Amino acid sequence: MVYDVVIIGGGPAGLTAGIYAKRAMLDAVLLEGKGVGGQIIVTDLVENFPGFLEISGAELAAKFEEHAQKFGLEFRNMVDVTAIDDKGDTKLVKTTEGDIETKAVIIASGTTPRKLGVKGELEFTGRGVSYCATCDGFFFRDKVAVVVGGGDSAITEAIFLTKMVKKVYVIHRRDELRAEKINQEKAFANPKIKFVCDSVVEEIAGSNVVEKVILRKVSTDEISELKTDGVFIYVGLDPNTGFTDVEKDDWGFIIASQRMETSAGGIFAAGDCRNTPLRQIATAVGDGAIAAVSAGKYIEELTK
Amino acid sequence: MVYDVVIIGGGPAGLTAGIYAKRAMLDAVLLEGKGVGGQIIVTDLVENFPGFLEISGAELAAKFEEHAQKFGLEFRNMVDVTAIDDKGDTKLVKTTEGDIETKAVIIASGTTPRKLGVKGELEFTGRGVSYCATCDGFFFRDKVAVVVGGGDSAITEAIFLTKMVKKVYVIHRRDELRAEKINQEKAFANPKIKFVCDSVVEEIAGSNVVEKVILRKVSTDEISELKTDGVFIYVGLDPNTGFTDVEKDDWGFIIASQRMETSAGGIFAAGDCRNTPLRQIATAVGDGAIAAVSAGKYIEELTK
Numbered sequence: 001m002v003y004d005v006v007i008i009g010g011g012p013a014g015l016t017a018g019i020y021a022k023r024a025m026l027d028a029v030l031l032e033g034k035g036v037g038g039q040i041i042v043t044d045l046v047e048n049f050p051g052f053l054e055i056s057g058a059e060l061a062a063k064f065e066e067h068a069q070k071f072g073l074e075f076r077n078m079v080d081v082t083a084i085d086d087k088g089d090t091k092l093v094k095t096t097e098g099d100i101e102t103k104a105v106i107i108a109s110g111t112t113p114r115k116l117g118v119k120g121e122l123e124f125t126g127r128g129v130s131y132c133a134t135c136d137g138f139f140f141r142d143k144v145a146v147v148v149g150g151g152d153s154a155i156t157e158a159i160f161l162t163k164m165v166k167k168v169y170v171i172h173r174r175d176e177l178r179a180e181k182i183n184q185e186k187a188f189a190n191p192k193i194k195f196v197c198d199s200v201v202e203e204i205a206g207s208n209v210v211e212k213v214i215l216r217k218v219s220t221d222e223i224s225e226l227k228t229d230g231v232f233i234y235v236g237l238d239p240n241t242g243f244t245d246v247e248k249d250d251w252g253f254i255i256a257s258q259r260m261e262t263s264a265g266g267i268f269a270a271g272d273c274r275n276t277p278l279r280q281i282a283t284a285v286g287d288g289a290i291a292a293v294s295a296g297k298y299i300e301e302l303t304k
Numbered sequence: 305m306v307y308d309v310v311i312i313g314g315g316p317a318g319l320t321a322g323i324y325a326k327r328a329m330l331d332a333v334l335l336e337g338k339g340v341g342g343q344i345i346v347t348d349l350v351e352n353f354p355g356f357l358e359i360s361g362a363e364l365a366a367k368f369e370e371h372a373q374k375f376g377l378e379f380r381n382m383v384d385v386t387a388i389d390d391k392g393d394t395k396l397v398k399t400t401e402g403d404i405e406t407k408a409v410i411i412a413s414g415t416t417p418r419k420l421g422v423k424g425e426l427e428f429t430g431r432g433v434s435y436c437a438t439c440d441g442f443f444f445r446d447k448v449a450v451v452v453g454g455g456d457s458a459i460t461e462a463i464f465l466t467k468m469v470k471k472v473y474v475i476h477r478r479d480e481l482r483a484e485k486i487n488q489e490k491a492f493a494n495p496k497i498k499f500v501c502d503s504v505v506e507e508i509a510g511s512n513v514v515e516k517v518i519l520r521k522v523s524t525d526e527i528s529e530l531k532t533d534g535v536f537i538y539v540g541l542d543p544n545t546g547f548t549d550v551e552k553d554d555w556g557f558i559i560a561s562q563r564m565e566t567s568a569g570g571i572f573a574a575g576d577c578r579n580t581p582l583r584q585i586a587t588a589v590g591d592g593a594i595a596a597v598s599a600g601k602y603i604e605e606l607t608k
Contacts, residue, residue: 049589060355067354182329182375259581277594277597278594278597282590
């Protein structure tokens with residue numbers, strides 16, 4: 001069987017692409033490596049997707065999935081894509097569960113939290129080092145946690161952690177945060193959060209579990225230690241685009257047109273994995289809708 | 305007072321821009337000429353905004369409005385914008401209710417249904433001619449209606465009309481519809497809908513109210529008459545952009561970058577009024593979020 005569209009990734013972009021593809025009566029299958037929902041699954045509270053005043057990321061993901069299922073989207077979970085073999089009018093999507101032939105591909109594979117790249121990070125992952133406060137915060141109740149980063153994820157997850165931990169130190173390289181102003185104000189007003197600016201983590205140390213971080217002040221190179229039980233790392237996102245050789249920017253994000261076309265005919269990109277100016281659920285759903293409509297038009301042209 | 309952002313238009317794009325602007329702690333006001341909600345207010349059923357399996361357009365608009373209100377967005381209703389006077393670092397938004405000074409403007413003014421431009425259209429508007437089945441369909445219960453057009457609006461509103469009318473004729477200039485396939489199939493399966501393809505309306509006629517339409521077959525120029533009580537016109541959308549002189553395409557849609565920047569610094573565009581490849585609620589909310597974040601960055605640069 002040759003599919004019309006293979007959608008790679010089950011976050012908001014991929015699921016919306018699925019809704020639109022099925023409404024366009026295309027034979028579509030969505031491949032997901034982990035659980036459906038993407039990055040939003042590990043988001044405690046979503047307040048800025050219009051129409052939902054307050055909803056947990058997991059709940060919103062479930063609604064998106066239900067919506068795609070309503071229109072009969074086929075799902076394959078626990079499937080990792082290893083390559084896309086572009087044969088012109090058809091593509092062979094190579095996966096850990098075999099090859100899938102399709103006329104068009106929509107890459108909505110999202111991003112992965114970036115590693116800090118310091119000593120102790122790998123060895124203490126799961127023993128104090130985490131990339132998901134929503135998943136692991138509970139293990140640190142009444143303890144001390146460090147959050148590394150200054151963007152929205154860092155600040156909102158620091159606020160989330162204050163529900164359970166005794167104290168949160170936010171370590172940020174610059175003097176100014178990048179997070180939405182509303183999140184900054186919430187964090188500044190929270191007595192459990194202390195900001196350590198102009199500072200980077202040099203090392204994560206401990207015996208069996210994390211016990212402290214070694215900090216360096218950026219402006220003075222001064223070294224200090226900070227005792228902590230947990231280190232939550234939010235220093236950016238790397239695109240999950242290693243399996244495709246379409247044109248990308250210097251950071252690996254796929255370069256896509258307004259119509260979500262990539263450099264390869266019949267391969268489209270949507271959501272966080274592309275070079276978008278903003279990575280939000282609101283933008284991902286727009287991308288997904290456009291990518292599916294563009295894929296539909298591409299297939300129509302093919303068969304003319 | 306000088307606002308940070310004036311948002312022109314209260315549809316999904318403008319309301320989402322409002323949510324994001326307020327979350328960025330900007331002084332923002334939203335101007336709306338009619339009621340908040342935009343085109344979706346006159347949409348009977350929304351099935352393709354992810355997260356809401358089935359919702360009326362009016363209900364979804366109310367949710368968006370509530371969401372923007374939660375973050376304190378200021379609304380001014382019944383205000384029409386007549387011009388934007390670009391004074392460089394500030395803009396003067398001229399309205400029917402006085403001038404408003406602001407650092408940035410987000411144009412999310414949407415579109416207006418296009419007129420057919422045939423004899424009888426203007427004189428019978430409100431007496432059988434309508435651009436909104438959701439608004440006026442009820443007046444035609446157990447009667448005959450004609451829908452002109454072949455896009456999504458035409459087809460979904462034809463389906464909607466079958467709930468109340470006896471018979472719906474869909475008059476379409478081409479042989480193929482442009483509507484989403486799922487909508488086409490629903491319409492084809494509906495015994496109350498009859499398609500009259502390869503045909504255009506030449507005239508709308510009657511004495512006091514609409515009584516018939518005069519049709520011309522495009523391929524043969526053959527003229528015929530069709531008795532009907534109502535004519536619902538869905539032949540495209542014209543952008544509401546007459547008040548601004550930023551760069552536009554041949555149809556009047558505002559040309560905007562991926563960051564929603566227009567040709568004028570500090571003036572951004574979002575949603576249906578810009579040259580977007582797809583006009584959907586899902587794409588409008590993405591545009592709105594990006595426009596607000598871009599406006600915030602622009603204002604930050606201004607004050608540096």
